[in-house]
Structure formats: structure tokens, C-alpha cells
Amino acid sequence: MIFDCFAKELIDYDEINTSPKKKLRYSFQAFMDGLISFPLNIPGTAYHACLKGRKNALKVIKDKLIARRKAPAKSEKDHDFLDDLLKEVDNEDSILTEEIAIDMIFVLLFASHETTSAAVTLAVKFIADHPKVLDELTKEHEAILKSRDDKNSELTWQEYKSMTFTHMVINETVRLANIVPGIFRKALKDVEINGYTIPAGWLVMVVPAVVHLSHGKYEDPLEFNPWRWEGKELHAGSKTFMAFGGGVRLCVGADFAKLQMAIFIHHMVTKYRWRVTKGGDIIRKPGLIFPNGLHIKIAQK
Ligand code: HEM
Incomplete structure (x- = not known):
């Protein structure tokens, strides 16, 4: 739920209505699972799945960015974090590039969802106990x-x-x-x-x-x-x-x-x-x- 909410707010990504195989959350899951693993990049290893998960997730974010360039948000209601980032990328004095913007969204999605959901789950357990x-x-x-x-x-x-x-x-x-x-x-x-x-x-x-x-x-x-x-x-x-x-x-x-x-x-x-x-x-x-x-x-x- 927390991931869906973040993905929506950051890049207007509809996790719920995406087919299971293409869900961004699964790419992040593979990324997380192999994040601290033996760095052996051959199919079947956690490390390989981690790199693949990262690649897939970055592609989804990049596709969103390209699509947004073609069709910017029309109203304040449709406005999300990606629009703010693109505005900053286009600012002449900005050090932000499209690549950094994509990485930033990746980091925010990664850093935000597992952490908060684990903390909320544990709070529910501790309070019940x-x-x-x-x-x-x-x-x-x-x-x-x-x-x-x-x-x-x-x-x-x-x-x-x-x-x-x-x-x-x-x-x-x-x-x-x-x-x-x-x-x-x-x-x-x-x-x-x-x-x-x-x-x-x-x-x-x-x-x-x-x-x-x-x-x-x-x-x-x-x-x-x-x-x-x-x-x-x-x-x-x-x-x-x-x-x-x-x-x-x-x-x-x-x-x-x-x-x-x-x-x-x-x-x-x-x-x-x-x-x-x-x-x-x-x-x-x-x-x-x-x-x-x-x-x-x-x-x-
Ligand atoms: C219970 C929830 C969370 C915990 C326990 C947690 C914990 C942490 C920790 C330990 C770090 C490393 C800080 C350091 O190096 O000193 C970190 C970094 C970071 N967190 Fe969180 N975090 C949580 C939620 C979030 C959320 C909701 C977001 C985004 C909205 C987020 C975004 C980030 C980012 C971007 C960094 C990197 C900061 C930097 O390197 O300057 N985190 N977090």
C-alpha cells in the first residue's frame, strides 16, 4: 500500500492496475533481495536478479519521464514529483539532469517503501503485545x-x-x-x-x-x-x-x-x-x- 501510494505521488504510476509481471514493486523486491549478496553476476544468483531488478525499475521510470516530456501535466491536480523534477532540469542554472532525476526517483522509491511498511507492521505487533x-x-x-x-x-x-x-x-x-x-x-x-x-x-x-x-x-x-x-x-x-x-x-x-x-x-x-x-x-x-x-x-x- 505504501509503495503504491509513493509510486503514484512520485511518478503517477498505477501499481494496482499494472499486470503482475510488470509491477515495479517486484523489480524493487529483486533489487532489495540481492542488495547485500556475493557479487557473482550469472543468471540464477541474487546479485544477477538484483541488477536486473534495478535495470527494469530504471526503465519504467525513464519511460515515464519520456512520456511526461511528450504530455506534461495539464492541471495542478495531475501534478506530481516528476513534474517538479523536470521543471528543475529545464532550469538553466540547475545541476539536475534527466539521469540524476531518474536516479533520484529510484532512490526515493527504494528508500521509502520497505522501511516505513516494516516499521508500521512492527508497531502493530508491538502494540498488540x-x-x-x-x-x-x-x-x-x-x-x-x-x-x-x-x-x-x-x-x-x-x-x-x-x-x-x-x-x-x-x-x-x-x-x-x-x-x-x-x-x-x-x-x-x-x-x-x-x-x-x-x-x-x-x-x-x-x-x-x-x-x-x-x-x-x-x-x-x-x-x-x-x-x-x-x-x-x-x-x-x-x-x-x-x-x-x-x-x-x-x-x-x-x-x-x-x-x-x-x-x-x-x-x-x-x-x-x-x-x-x-x-x-x-x-x-x-x-x-x-x-x-x-x-x-x-x-x-
Ligand atoms: C521507518 C522508516 C525509515 C527508516 C528507519 C529510514 C532509515 C534511514 C537510514 C538509517 C538512512 C541512512 C542515513 C545515514 O547515512 O546517516 C536513510 C537514508 C535515506 N532515507 Fe530513510 N528511512 C526511513 C524512511 C524513509 C522515507 C519515507 C524516505 C523518503 C521519503 C527516505 C529516504 C531516504 C533517503 C533519500 C536517504 C539517503 C539520504 C542521504 O544519503 O543523504 N527514508 N534512511
């Missing part, structure tokens, strides 16, 4: 509804900002989830660390899970305990919290992902009750995978 968390969330969100002047209003930005406990739940979910298994940096100069030297030019892979699940950094690190965030900074990365990375390369979609999660939680806890009926096992491949899905029985409150 922890009734006290559900109670606290329900209190927070019902208070928002009660204090509204206009009962028909949608969620407002101010209301979103007031969801302190929800943000604690989101942080705790992504801390345990470690959705992105590794963050990469390059040493620009020799770096001395604990008696070792990382030579200039070396690639460093930071593994957030090592920090997030460390007994030295978090008490009972494997426990889902949103209250551990009480009084702590909830909206920035740090040396002990890097679910969205950190520094200048901090995830550009972090706020958007958290907003999506908060809106989802708002509707879930104010309108529904659910319980897990099947699945919920998790494996890493290297992203989070639910091999048997997460089946829930859901009913209106």
Missing part, C-alpha cells in the same frame, strides 16, 4: 479528539506535535527494528579509534543494531519499553540512537515516515482493536522480512 502501551496511546489520542473544537477536523500539525507518547512508541519501534542494517561512511583522513587506525579512504559500515541492542547503552535492550524515552530527545539522531542515521546524511524521509506512522497509530487506536492471529516471525535478508506475514484480527471499537 503490550496492552499498557495500547492504553497509554488510546489516552493520548482520545484526548486529542476531545480537545478539538471542530469534531470533523482531520489531524492537524499541532496535534501531531503534541503526540509525545506516540513518538516514544515510534522511537522504541525503530530502535528495536533496526530496519536499515548498515550505514556507510568514508574515512576522509586517518581516524584513530580504541588503538586502531581506520586509514583515509576506507569505507566504514556502521551497524546501528550493535548500539541499539547494547546492554551498555540501553537497560534491558531487547524489551519493548517506550517509557525509556521519557524526558529524552525524541526528534534527532545521536550516538546512541541512529535508526534514521545521523549528521548531514540523516534520513531525508525520517519526519515523513514518523508522520505516516503517527497518523496510522492515531486511526488504529481510536477506531479499532486487533490481535495477532498468525505469523509475526522476523528474519533478516538483510532487511526485515516477515516470512509468514503478520496476520491480525481487527474489529471496530
Whole structure:
């Protein structure tokens, strides 16, 4: 659902009505599955499928771009991110080229869909497993509804900002989830660390899970305990919290992902009750995978 929504907003791509074999999502799936794999490019390997998935996805995006050049959006209603990018490509002073625009859309589709959907799925599971968390969330969100002047209003930005406990739940979910298994940096100069030297030019892979699940950094690190965030900074990365990375390369979609999660939680806890009926096992491949899905029985409150 999240992928379909993104593909529509970015390039007006209709995933639902595309034939199964041509679905962009499957190209991304193959790309993801072989992203961290032995680089053996022969048919049948995950690496080969990964390269093929990337090629197919880039072709779909390029075809969209060519088609849009021929038939630009007619009205504001039809306008999407691709139109904005093409406007920028055509700007004389711009450094953006059509190739960069295609890569950008590819990266956004890749970076956005699996991450947010895995986080939302895990939040559903964690909340179902922890009734006290559900109670606290329900209190927070019902208070928002009660204090509204206009009962028909949608969620407002101010209301979103007031969801302190929800943000604690989101942080705790992504801390345990470690959705992105590794963050990469390059040493620009020799770096001395604990008696070792990382030579200039070396690639460093930071593994957030090592920090997030460390007994030295978090008490009972494997426990889902949103209250551990009480009084702590909830909206920035740090040396002990890097679910969205950190520094200048901090995830550009972090706020958007958290907003999506908060809106989802708002509707879930104010309108529904659910319980897990099947699945919920998790494996890493290297992203989070639910091999048997997460089946829930859901009913209106
Ligand atoms: C729960 C959801 C998400 C998680 C856990 C997540 C996590 C991350 C992490 C760990 C990084 C690496 C940051 C670093 O190197 O310091 C990253 C980068 C990035 N993310 Fe996300 N992300 C999420 C959702 C999104 C969404 C919704 C978008 C797009 C709308 C997005 C777009 C990006 C992009 C473009 C980068 C590359 C930024 C750069 O290198 O400058 N992410 N994300």
C-alpha cells in the first residue's frame, strides 16, 4: 500500500492496475533481495536478479519521464514529483539532469517503501503485545479528539506535535527494528579509534543494531519499553540512537515516515482493536522480512 501510494505521488504510476509481471514493486523486491549478496553476476544468483531488478525499475521510470516530456501535466491536480523534477532540469542554472532525476526517483522509491511498511507492521505487533502501551496511546489520542473544537477536523500539525507518547512508541519501534542494517561512511583522513587506525579512504559500515541492542547503552535492550524515552530527545539522531542515521546524511524521509506512522497509530487506536492471529516471525535478508506475514484480527471499537 505504501509503495503504491509513493509510486503514484512520485511518478503517477498505477501499481494496482499494472499486470503482475510488470509491477515495479517486484523489480524493487529483486533489487532489495540481492542488495547485500556475493557479487557473482550469472543468471540464477541474487546479485544477477538484483541488477536486473534495478535495470527494469530504471526503465519504467525513464519511460515515464519520456512520456511526461511528450504530455506534461495539464492541471495542478495531475501534478506530481516528476513534474517538479523536470521543471528543475529545464532550469538553466540547475545541476539536475534527466539521469540524476531518474536516479533520484529510484532512490526515493527504494528508500521509502520497505522501511516505513516494516516499521508500521512492527508497531502493530508491538502494540498488540503490550496492552499498557495500547492504553497509554488510546489516552493520548482520545484526548486529542476531545480537545478539538471542530469534531470533523482531520489531524492537524499541532496535534501531531503534541503526540509525545506516540513518538516514544515510534522511537522504541525503530530502535528495536533496526530496519536499515548498515550505514556507510568514508574515512576522509586517518581516524584513530580504541588503538586502531581506520586509514583515509576506507569505507566504514556502521551497524546501528550493535548500539541499539547494547546492554551498555540501553537497560534491558531487547524489551519493548517506550517509557525509556521519557524526558529524552525524541526528534534527532545521536550516538546512541541512529535508526534514521545521523549528521548531514540523516534520513531525508525520517519526519515523513514518523508522520505516516503517527497518523496510522492515531486511526488504529481510536477506531479499532486487533490481535495477532498468525505469523509475526522476523528474519533478516538483510532487511526485515516477515516470512509468514503478520496476520491480525481487527474489529471496530
Ligand atoms: C521507518 C522508516 C525509515 C527508516 C528507519 C529510514 C532509515 C534511514 C537510514 C538509517 C538512512 C541512512 C542515513 C545515514 O547515512 O546517516 C536513510 C537514508 C535515506 N532515507 Fe530513510 N528511512 C526511513 C524512511 C524513509 C522515507 C519515507 C524516505 C523518503 C521519503 C527516505 C529516504 C531516504 C533517503 C533519500 C536517504 C539517503 C539520504 C542521504 O544519503 O543523504 N527514508 N534512511
